[in-house]
Each structure stands twice: as C-alpha cells, then as structure tokens.
Amino acid sequence: KQKTLEVKNLKKYFPVGKGKTLKAVDGVSFDIYQGETFGLVGESGCGKSTTGRTIMNLYDRTDGEVIYEGQSIYEMSTQDQFQLKRKLQMIFQDPYASLNPRSTVAEIIAEPMEIHQLFSSKRERMNRIYELLEEVGLNRDHANRYPHEFSGGQRQRIGIARALALEPKMIIADEPISALDVSVQAQVVNLLEQLQEEKGLTYLFIAHDLSMVQHISDRIGVMYLGHMVELTSSDQLYSRPMHPYTQALLSAIPIPDPDIEDEREQVIIEGEIPSPIDPPSGCVFRTRCPMAMDICAEKKPKWQEAEKDHQVACHLYNDEIANDSPIKKLQD
Ligand code: SF4
Ligand code: MG
Numbered sequence: 001k002q003k004t005l006e007v008k009n010l011k012k013y014f015p016v017g018k019g020k021t022l023k024a025v026d027g028v029s030f031d032i033y034q035g036e037t038f039g040l041v042g043e044s045g046c047g048k049s050t051t052g053r054t055i056m057n058l059y060d061r062t063d064g065e066v067i068y069e070g071q072s073i074y075e076m077s078t079q080d081q082f083q084l085k086r087k088l089q090m091i092f093q094d095p096y097a098s099l100n101p102r103s104t105v106a107e108i109i110a111e112p113m114e115i116h117q118l119f120s121s122k123r124e125r126m127n128r129i130y131e132l133l134e135e136v137g138l139n140r141d142h143a144n145r146y147p148h149e150f151s152g153g154q155r156q157r158i159g160i161a162r163a164l165a166l167e168p169k170m171i172i173a174d175e176p177i178s179a180l181d182v183s184v185q186a187q188v189v190n191l192l193e194q195l196q197e198e199k200g201l202t203y204l205f206i207a208h209d210l211s212m213v214q215h216i217s218d219r220i221g222v223m224y225l226g227h228m229v230e231l232t233s234s235d236q237l238y239s240r241p242m243h244p245y246t247q248a249l250l251s252a253i254p255i256p257d258p259d260i261e262d263e264r265e266q267v268i269i270e271g272e273i274p275s276p277i278d279p280p281s282g283c284v285f286r287t288r289c290p291m292a293m294d295i296c297a298e299k300k301p302k303w304q305e306a307e308k309d310h311q312v313a314c315h316l317y318n319d320e321i322a323n324d325s326p327i328k329k330l331q332d
Contacts, residue, residue: 001033001034001036002033002034003031003032003033003034003067003069003070004032004033004034004068004069004169004170004202005031005032005055005066005067005068005170005202005204006031006032006065006066006067007028007029007030007031007051007055007064007065007066007067008029008064008065008066008067009027009028009029009063009064009065010025010027010028010029010051010054010055010061010063010064010065010066011023011025011026011027011028011061011062011063011064012024012025012047012050012051012054012059012061012062013026013062016277020277020278021277022276022277023226023276023277023279024047024050024226024276025047025050025051025054025226026047026225026226026227026276026279027063027064027226027227028047028051028064028223028226028227028228029064029228029303030221030228030231032170032202032204033202033218034169034200034202035196035200035201035202036202036203036218036219037196037202037203037205037213037216037217037218038202038203038204038205038217038218038219038220038221039205039206039207039213039216039217039219039220039221039234040052040204040205040206040207040220040221040223041206041207041208041209041210041213041220041221041222041223041249042208042222042223042224043208043224043273044208045225045273045276046223046224046225046226046273047223047225047226047227047276048206048208048223049174049175049206051206051223052090052172052174052204052206053090053174054066055073055088055172055204056088056090056172057073057074057081058090061074068084068087068088068170069087085112085116085166086116086166086167086168087166087168087169087170088168088169088170088171088172089163089164089166089168089170089171089172090163090171090172090173090174091156091159091160091163091171091172091173091174091176092159092174092175092176093174093175093176093178093179094179095147095152095155095156095158095159096147096148096152096155098159099147099155099158099159099162100147101146101147101148102146103146103147104143104144104145104146105133105138105142105143105144105145105146105147105158105161106126106129106143106144108147108158108162109129109132109133109158109161109162109165110125110129110165111162112162112165112166113125113128113165113166116166118165118166126143128165129143129161129165130143132161132164132165133161135161135164135195135198136157136158136160136161136164136191136195137157137187137191138154138157138158138161142154142158151184152179152180152181152184153180153181153184153187153188156176156177156180156188157188157191159176160176160188160191160192160195164195164199167199168201169200169201169202170201170202170203170204171201171202171203171204172203172204172206173192173203173204173205173206174206175206175207175208176188176192176205177189177207177212178207178208178209178212185212189215189216192205192216193216203216205217210222210249210250213234214234214238217234218233218234219231219232219233219234220232220233220234220237222237222243222245222246222249224245224273224284224285225273225274225276225279225284225285226276226279226284227284227313228303228311228313229243229245229246229285229312229313229314230242230243230245230246230310230311230312230313230314231310231311231312232307232309232310232311233309233310236309236310237250238250240310242306242307242310242312242314242316242317243285243312243313243314244285244289244290244291244314244316245285245288245289248290271287271288273288274287280297281297281298282295282296282297282298282299282300282301283296283297283299283300283301283313283314283315285314291316293315293321295315295321296315299315299321301313301314301315301318302318304317304318
C-alpha cells in the first residue's frame, strides 16, 4: 500500500515564558496509507490537534519530518507548498469559528477556488459551488445565505464543502463532530465516509473519544501528553489493547446494550493529566498508570513493535525489562 503521509519524530514545542517550554508534541511517528482513515485519539491537551496543525504547516515544527507523497513538506518550494494545499485540506471542530460570518456560503466556498484560480468564468465556478453543496447534502438555495442561518451540522457541511473545493486527496479532520449534537454526529460521519468512498479520500481523523473513531478508522494511534503510546488496526486496538492507557480509555466507553456483559474490567484512570510544561520523568503515563514499576520513573519506554503491526511504548512489553516484572511472571 502506498504511503500518503509519513510523520517522523515530529516535535512541536511552544515557549511559555520564564525559559520554560510546553512540549505539545514530543517525538511522534506514524504513516498514513492512501485511502485509509487514521484515527488519532487522546484526551484534550495530549497534542493531537497540534500534530494536525503542524502537519498542515499552520505551526512551524520544532523538529522532525512530515513527508507528503514522498516529499518533505518543509523542503518544498513555496510554489509546491501552495500546490500542496490543493491536495491536503483541513476541517475544524467549530465550523462556525472558521466560517467568515459576513460572507455568504457561496463566497466561503469560492474563496479557495479564487486563490488557486480554478475557474476562468464565474458561471463555471458557481456551478461547481452548487455541485459541492449537493455533494455535502445541502442545496443551491443555501448558496446566498450566511453561516448564522445554519445549524451546527449544516455549518460543518459547509466547512466540508469548502475543504472539498480544491479536490484534495487527503483531509485532516480535527474533532469534526465533537461540537455537534449526538443525533447529528452520525450524519456527518456518514457523509465523510460516503465522500471517502466516492473520491478515494484519505483521512486523518482526530477525536478525544475512542468511541467516535472506532467505526470509521482503519487504524488508530493513541496519544498521551505529547507522545504516541499505541498504534494498531482499529480491530486489534479494541480486541487487544496493550498500553495501560488505552486499556483504561476502552474500559471507560459505555456499553450500549445493557444485556451484553462486557468482560473488560473497569480501569479507572486516577489523577489529572500532568502539565506538558513539566512532564513526568521516564514514562509520561506513569503518574496515572496502575501498572507502574520503578523503571518507569527512570527510563522512557521505547516505541516498538510488540506484535505484528502493533506498536506500543510501554516497559511491560520490553522483554529485557518485563521479564522481571510481576505481571510477566503472573502471565507465565
Ligand atoms: Fe505504565 Fe510503566 Fe508502561 Fe508507562 S511504561 S505505561 S508507567 S507500565
Ligand atoms: Mg483539540
């Protein structure tokens, strides 16, 4: 399978004064394959949005690489970076904040087309706008209205139409359904899936809740405090979560059918997320980890493939260390 996006050891630090640094993203690596949906999940403040924005070059990276279709986005010429915007688009959690309230829907969707000089005649462009509105489940009567006249779900559809205006190959969706009513969430997810099928789109789908990405993602990466802690296929993540943080996140998902008893034990994650300005030594999860060992304070766990296509950063799965651990002994 072809890689659309490669993220290699990406870091994004923000200076926060007094010589301190907020390590929002601290060495994250993953690949996204053409046509797949990659879910990026974690609690708020874990760095998932910053990862998305740094990939979009909305933030300057601190270190690391982002490679789009084999080419480093940082080494591209300005012209190539401009062209990249046609292929790689973003949609946001709050479509209202990202839609100019004084522009009509048609003007909002037309803007990227104008910047990229896609159509020579106004009529052609207008026809394309009508087409896009229909593709996202709106209609041409909506074209001359203003964002405030629409519901949250409809606004997200406008945001999606604008993202599609340049016919991108990949979309980074930063919590696109988190702000919507539960009843509307499924509709927007269905729309995104339908568009993916029609257009062969590749998605990076960012969410704070595993239950939101469970069904749409082919693979999922779990982030905690600026680090990727686990990455595998959606199925594998749900059936065999390895990282204690993922296990805790999964146990927190309510079971929809009360007749079905879940075999998962409820794991409560205790304590607050530590500050990324002053993260714990060793493993960043250790202050909340029910399995923490002495080594976890001393040594940062390696990002390693514990099973085929299943990566995890946890000392429990590092043979040299875990052979001595009480859990390993229990399992044996
Ligand atoms: Fe828990 Fe240690 Fe694994 Fe971190 S490395 S998740 S503290 S067991
Ligand atoms: Mg966010």
